[in-house]
Amino acid sequence: HKIVILPGDGIGPEVAAAARAVLEAVGSAHGLSLSFESHDIGGCAIDAHGDPFPESTAKACAGADAVFLGAVGGPKWDGGGPRPEAGLLALRKTLGAFANLRPITLFPGLERLSPLKEERVAGTDMLIVRELTGGIYFGDKVEGDETASDLCSYSRQEVERIARIAFDAARGRKRRVTSVDKANVLATSRLWRNAVVALRDAEYPDVELDHVLVDAMAMKLIERPAAFDVILTENMFGDILSDEASVIAGSIGLAPSASLSESHGGLYEPIHGSAPDIAGQGKANPVGAILSAAMLLRHALGEGEAAAAIERAVSECLAAGIGTGDVGGSASTQQVAEHVCARIA
Amino acid sequence: HKIVILPGDGIGPEVAAAARAVLEAVGSAHGLSLSFESHDIGGCAIDAHGDPFPESTAKACAGADAVFLGAVGGPKWDGGGPRPEAGLLALRKTLGAFANLRPITLFPGLERLSPLKEERVAGTDMLIVRELTGGIYFGDKVEGDETASDLCSYSRQEVERIARIAFDAARGRKRRVTSVDKANVLATSRLWRNAVVALRDAEYPDVELDHVLVDAMAMKLIERPAAFDVILTENMFGDILSDEASVIAGSIGLAPSASLSESHGGLYEPIHGSAPDIAGQGKANPVGAILSAAMLLRHALGEGEAAAAIERAVSECLAAGIGTGDVGGSASTQQVAEHVCARIA
Ligand SMILES: CC(C)[C@H](C(=O)O)[C@@H](O)C(=O)O
Ligand SMILES: CC(C)[C@H](C(=O)O)[C@@H](O)C(=O)O
Numbered sequence: 001h002k003i004v005i006l007p008g009d010g011i012g013p014e015v016a017a018a019a020r021a022v023l024e025a026v027g028s029a030h031g032l033s034l035s036f037e038s039h040d041i042g043g044c045a046i047d048a049h050g051d052p053f054p055e056s057t058a059k060a061c062a063g064a065d066a067v068f069l070g071a072v073g074g075p076k077w078d079g080g081g082p083r084p085e086a087g088l089l090a091l092r093k094t095l096g097a098f099a100n101l102r103p104i105t106l107f108p109g110l111e112r113l114s115p116l117k118e119e120r121v122a123g124t125d126m127l128i129v130r131e132l133t134g135g136i137y138f139g140d141k142v143e144g145d146e147t148a149s150d151l152c153s154y155s156r157q158e159v160e161r162i163a164r165i166a167f168d169a170a171r172g173r174k175r176r177v178t179s180v181d182k183a184n185v186l187a188t189s190r191l192w193r194n195a196v197v198a199l200r201d202a203e204y205p206d207v208e209l210d211h212v213l214v215d216a217m218a219m220k221l222i223e224r225p226a227a228f229d230v231i232l233t234e235n236m237f238g239d240i241l242s243d244e245a246s247v248i249a250g251s252i253g254l255a256p257s258a259s260l261s262e263s264h265g266g267l268y269e270p271i272h273g274s275a276p277d278i279a280g281q282g283k284a285n286p287v288g289a290i291l292s293a294a295m296l297l298r299h300a301l302g303e304g305e306a307a308a309a310i311e312r313a314v315s316e317c318l319a320a321g322i323g324t325g326d327v328g329g330s331a332s333t334q335q336v337a338e339h340v341c342a343r344i345a
Numbered sequence: 346h347k348i349v350i351l352p353g354d355g356i357g358p359e360v361a362a363a364a365r366a367v368l369e370a371v372g373s374a375h376g377l378s379l380s381f382e383s384h385d386i387g388g389c390a391i392d393a394h395g396d397p398f399p400e401s402t403a404k405a406c407a408g409a410d411a412v413f414l415g416a417v418g419g420p421k422w423d424g425g426g427p428r429p430e431a432g433l434l435a436l437r438k439t440l441g442a443f444a445n446l447r448p449i450t451l452f453p454g455l456e457r458l459s460p461l462k463e464e465r466v467a468g469t470d471m472l473i474v475r476e477l478t479g480g481i482y483f484g485d486k487v488e489g490d491e492t493a494s495d496l497c498s499y500s501r502q503e504v505e506r507i508a509r510i511a512f513d514a515a516r517g518r519k520r521r522v523t524s525v526d527k528a529n530v531l532a533t534s535r536l537w538r539n540a541v542v543a544l545r546d547a548e549y550p551d552v553e554l555d556h557v558l559v560d561a562m563a564m565k566l567i568e569r570p571a572a573f574d575v576i577l578t579e580n581m582f583g584d585i586l587s588d589e590a591s592v593i594a595g596s597i598g599l600a601p602s603a604s605l606s607e608s609h610g611g612l613y614e615p616i617h618g619s620a621p622d623i624a625g626q627g628k629a630n631p632v633g634a635i636l637s638a639a640m641l642l643r644h645a646l647g648e649g650e651a652a653a654a655i656e657r658a659v660s661e662c663l664a665a666g667i668g669t670g671d672v673g674g675s676a677s678t679q680q681v682a683e684h685v686c687a688r689i690a
Contacts, residue, residue: 085529115465115567141532146501148536153494184430187486191493218589222460240585244563
């Protein structure tokens with residue numbers, strides 16, 4: 001299995017190294033043959049190649065069985081010129097990684113970390129399914145100093161494709177999908193809602209479906225996070241709501257993601273950013289990255305048992321109080337990874 | 346002073362009646378001469394006139410010194426055909442009500458209402474300044490069953506106009522503005538950020554300015570709500586973040602808003618919706634509406650003392666445990682209004 005690793009910027013290289021160490025450990029323990037190759041993306045690729053998504057990186061990713069990404073971006077590249085984030089968007093588009101799965105789970109024993117009162121957050125276990133290659137992220141942009149615009153567009157086919165992922169996932173969970181839109185204002189949201197309803201009625205009558213406006217959802221996530229099962233939404237709303245949900249469950253450093261494609265093994269990345277303020281200090285929480293590696297094993301390589309072994313090891317470490325500062329622990333990034341590896345072996 | 350009241354749908358009429366009663370009470374107590382006229386908007390206007398914003402309503406609003414709105418919308422009008430919300434958007438646009446001020450304050454004694462741990466939420470006192478007549482709400486829409494689109498556009502002049510409101514407000518507070526955008530992805534956000542920075546440098550060097558991406562802001566609002574002073578943002582992001590912030594401070598039923606215009610006394614409305622599930626039951630919290638009436642007195646009529654009298658009376662009632670069910674009380678909508686009136690008199 002050929003895995004391309006894109007460490008990226010800020011804390012990206014640190015968490016990517018942690019994820020790779022864990023993949024190697026689980027590879028030996030479970031007899032998997034994994035090969036790794038690293039390439040540049042984002043800000044470091046701008047510095048080295050003048051391009052946030054160099055041709056060499058694109059080629060390597062396209063030829064890999066799965067791609068793992070650390071994080072991209074940082075104030076260093078904020079001053080005009082090419083943006084690191086453009087590399088990530090190009091990568092998602094190139095791989096056709098349209099289905100971003102962001103599971104948000106409260107780890108037992110970590111209730112105290114949540115900014116929410118413990119009784120509110122107990123039992124939180126949701127899967128946010130975010131459309132990742134459409135919407136306002138990829139519509140025509142008019143840059144300008146006097147006027148500027150971004151076009152948000154969706155086709156029925158794009159909506160159906162991501163809705164199908166959500167309904168299928170719901171069948172393996174509590175069979176409930178909450179679709180989030182702003183149908184009282186946006187044309188794309190009305191198309192979204194119609195397409196989701198039609199698909200449910202035609203193919204998923206066994207899945208419960210409801211609709212919540214994005215502003216109301218921003219409230220409900222805080223009021224009763226444990227009430228949700230699968231949350232289905234478009235690109236921009238998914239960006240905002242998944243970050244919100246991740247802190248509710250304790251720390252954004254804990255949340256993994258998988259971005260699935262119809263033609264490729266997909267892209268796996270923690271949902272946190274490059275956190276330049278703590279880069280290079282060994283403070284970054286590697287759990288989101290490590291759990292993304294588990295998703296990689298499950299979704300890209302079909303190695304569900306190896307994935308489960310990682311998830312078990314992570315839960316045990318967290319329950320034992322082994323963690324970085326953001327989860328109240330005192331371990332370094334690397335120490336957390338070593339503990340996880342030790343439990344796997 | 347001529348005030349047009351638009352009760353609207355759902356709980357709108359109940360909270361509008363409460364706000365009007367309080368305005369009348371403060372009018373007698375402070376010797377103001379206020380006249381009231383009610384008109385239809387939203388769903389009830391669709392039912393009565395076939396139009397969510399009938400000509401008669403538009404004319405009355407244009408001729409008023411200030412407009413008070415309850416709420417619009419409901420599932421009754423979800424089935425295709427004209428939408429109630431279109432009436433509200435047309436009203437905002439007609440009045441030129443571009444500057445939506447949404448103060449979010451934790452009332453002392455109500456910490457226990459917040460879904461957040463009390464130590465996190467203590468001291469929360471922010472003003473969200475939301476651009477209200479631009480962005481994706483008002484750009485070209487292409488409705489469609491196969492493809493649909495919404496255009497988000499902003500001009501420098503629109504950004505400067507709303508940023509000025511935020512900077513001016515900050516001067517009367519803690520002199521800190523946090524501007525929220527998605528400049529790593531959107532062209533409109535890059536224009537937004539440039540225009541805000543340029544205006545600060547040229548005219549408001551005494552105000553501290555920082556920039557937070559909208560996804561990070563959805564987290565930070567929960568992690569440390571008390572850290573913010575003035576939050577400046579565009580229309581859609583403001584919609585989402587202000588709802589999120591309102592529940593953090595205890596209940597969306599408590600939050601008022603003022604929408605200021607350059608050519609009109611403005612529009613005043615609670616930030617909650619029409620809540621059809623509790624309509625007609627006397628359960629709606631009238632505090633957001635009553636505090637919106639206070640903002641009306643201050644901003645539209647220049648009656649700061651009368652406004653402060655309302656705010657004081659509301660705080661006293663809440664501190665005394667007088668409130669609707671959502672804030673842990675047992676009073677009806679009308680009873681809360683009566684208590685506020687009694688304290689004013
Ligand atoms: C870095 C940025 C472009 C990206 C996004 O907005 O999609 C990030 O916030 C994420 O959620 O993965
Ligand atoms: C009713 C709706 C159109 C409105 C908006 O999105 O602006 C509401 O949510 C608000 O925030 O005032």
